Amino acid sequence: MPSSPHPRLSADAINRATLARQLLLERAAVPIPKAIERLAGLQAQEPASPYLALWTRLREFRPEALDEAFRDRRVVKASLMRSTLHAVTVDDYRHLLPAIQPMLRSLNRRASRRPNADRLAELADAAAAFASEPRSNVELRDHVASLDEAFARDVAWWFIHRHAAFVNVPTDAVWSFGRRPAYVAADAWLDGLSFASEDAGLERLVRRYLGAFGPASAADASAWSGLPIARLRPAIEAIDAAGDIERFSDDRGRELLDLRGAPHPSADVAAPARLLPMWDSLLLAHADRTRVVADEHRRTVVAKNGDTLPTFLVDGRVAGLWWAESHGTATAVVLEPFGRLRRADRRALQDEAERLAEFVGPLEPQVYRRYRWSRARVR
Secondary structure, three states: OOOOOOOEOOHHHHHHHHHHHOOOOOOEOOOHHHHHHHOOOEEOOOOOHHHHHHHOOEOOOOHHHHHHHHHOOOEEEEEOHHHOEEEEEHHHHHHHHHHHHHHHHHOOOOOOOOOOHHHHHHHHHHHHHHOOOOEEHHHHHHHHHHHOOOOOOOHHHHHHHHHOOEEEOOOOOOOOOOOOOEEEEHHHHOOOOOOOOHHHHHHHHHHHHHHHHOOEOHHHHHHHHOOOHHHHHHHHHHHHHOOOEEEEEOOOOOEEEEEOOOOOOOOOOOOOOEEEOOOOHHHOOOOOHHHOOOHHHHHHHEOOOOOEOOEEEEOOEEEEEEEEEEEOOEEEEEEEEOOOOOHHHHHHHHHHHHHHHHHHOOOOHHHHHHHOOOHHHHO
């Protein structure tokens, strides 16, 4: 075993620490914005996922409360970490976007000619002015195309969307967001919001990450954020200089960083059965994902089209998949374990499945349609 000057944490200890931060050892009774900050945002690629993520983590979660947080503009949905949609509080958005935006602006499209910097800035200003009220993807694409015919119809908007600050607008749809997003300029939606500096944003990003997913390596933080380690390093050093970093090592001697005083429950504390939504950040937040999902199961968890499928946890680790089935006016949640389960685990999972079926049962299946799949439909 490689030697390390730092205290060693077993795989189980690392797993339990992460589950504690992710509110997966015990459901919490905290306000929704506070929960979202503690979780370092919620993956929101699939409209239903933030609601299911909170359902599995909070006591007596009411979807209407998250709807209200979106509509009251306390929580926003926007492209952030890894250039994917996340739901975050407004204060985190004003910090995280400056940290993430250089990465977003560096993205390119294969075989696409990028507008030069000056022209891109001009078009971004025009698009933001046009989006002072909600606009559909098609409206924005066509508007930008009408301003400059030098680019293919969707190319300029693709770059602008990553260059300027736009948020997704909640609608009257159940669970706030339909499948055809509407955008509005962040400045208009948030009434002249001022953004933090890039340095302050990077420090907030690293603190949020370690608070939600630590203990973790710099490589893990890079995988979660989409930022290179070199860009994260100054923020790590600033937090360390403030005396807020603790260091550990794992069984392979790798250095793990953590916030001083963050929860470290016992490695043998019970981890209850939990059902996770599509794209849950627990499965996406580490370069080394074996703390929650075994390598042999990753090909099953990640579908051919790249979707991270809905999973369930047994003893703190991914042990199978689930999906919803509609039977007339009734909904059932089907469990597909990777292997044999103990009777007590099957019973606990079935209890969770029945609770989830009751939670989504009153909804039209269209609301959670991408959760209505089976192995035959994704393989």
